[in-house]
Amino acid sequence: MVDWKEFTVVVLCLILMTSYVVWDNKGAFEFPAMIPRVMNITRLTSSGINDTQSSENTQSSETSLKVGSSEERLMDSIMSHYNMTSVRELQHITRKYFSPKRHIIAMSDLDIFIEKCHTKSFTLRNSKKRCDVTHTPIKRYRTCALIGNGGILLDSGCGAEIDAHEFVIRNNLPPTLPYAKDVGKRTNLTTINRARLAQVARGLRRKKKKDTLARLGESPGMIFSYSLSLPGSPSKKKLEAIDKAIKENNIDAVTAFSHQSYMGNKGYDLYKELFHKRLRLPSTGMNTFALASTFCDRISLYGFYPLSTYKNKTVPYHYYDGKMYNKVHKMPVEFETFQQLHSKGTIRLVVGKCNVTLGEKL
Ligand SMILES: *[C@@H]1O[C@H](CO)[C@@H](O)[C@H](O)[C@H]1NC(C)=O
Ligand SMILES: *[C@@H]1O[C@H](CO)[C@@H](O)[C@H](O)[C@H]1NC(C)=O
């Protein structure tokens, strides 16, 4: 039997959620010791999430329809961390450099893109006008979790908190299910670098096919390669092979590419403008953060921690392969930058344990 009341409420929530569009974001990191445990479960009133956006205000009355589950209380407490003025300042800058329209393009538009547009300038070939023949699978999201693959996530109990975000972004198709308690189960976007792209494409051809398909299935949503340099990129064939495997095996994912690698030197100007300092070779994590800030209202970072110990405990490099740190330059600088953003309420940087009392379900 269908409970129509509940059904109506759920449908209403869905409609409101999908119609909800705001442009707001932040990003910041803090040192482990200074990180406030953002676990105040007091439900925020509408004034608490007054982001000076009218759509936020409609949102608040709808939020109260869904009677306080632990996920919602969790989300409310997370939301209260952000300073939306500061988020908008960040977005104002990152949107000059990145946009999902250019940087996360649906794979199904690859051919028409190559045919009709200049890849570098993203203009139409027959005019100087902006390339308008492609689509992005990205929408705008209220809350995003950006997951680095750092060993700091082991034993963090952050899974439930991560999964409470509307949109979860991971890097390089990491394993999730065996670590769900610490890293969450949801994935909405996975970035994939050149080396990993090659590895996955290879995996699909060999006897590892079954495992590779299983891993792809663990990361539904979008699989996004930011490193194609079109046309004639060797990565193109590999991404196409993954796209084909996804379709043939009914995996609930789409693939996407960028009009040019976002690891390019544009980043130097972006980070100089953003942080008033130069970042030598900004990392994938930093670039993914900047790109995400253009379509996420509020970003939480997990698994970004550059040191080999935390509270006197050894921290492996990744949460999944037991590798230890070798010298990683520049990461501490990026980490400091994220910490500053965290303390301004531009982003949430989560290091260490999450409050598990709210996430008992996992
Ligand atoms: C939780 O937040 C409420 C309102 O934002 C505040 O009044 C209260 O002191 C906070 N409690 C803790 C333990 O931080
Ligand atoms: C919400 O933000 C608007 C616009 O900045 C402001 O005028 C209003 O007083 C705020 N409301 C509350 C309850 O803080």
Ligand SMILES: *[C@@H]1O[C@H](CO)[C@@H](O)[C@H](O)[C@H]1NC(C)=O
């Ligand atoms: C929020 O950020 C803005 C701009 O960065 C700053 O001027 C303001 O003081 C901040 N508000 C709070 C409550 O920290």
Ligand SMILES: *[C@@H]1O[C@H](CO)[C@@H](O)[C@H](O)[C@H]1NC(C)=O
């Ligand atoms: C994010 O992914 C989860 C499954 O991993 C899915 O249930 C959810 O609808 C996705 N959210 C969005 C906004 O696409």
Ligand SMILES: *[C@@H]1O[C@H](CO)[C@@H](O)[C@H](O)[C@H]1NC(C)=O
């Ligand atoms: C960490 O180790 C140092 C030296 O071994 C010790 O002095 C310090 O008390 C330890 N700190 C913690 C938090 O355990």
Ligand SMILES: *[C@@H]1O[C@H](CO)[C@@H](O)[C@H](O)[C@H]1NC(C)=O
């Ligand atoms: C987790 O949150 C609960 C409720 O707010 C609080 O009582 C508890 O002390 C928190 N635990 C940790 C480890 O922060």
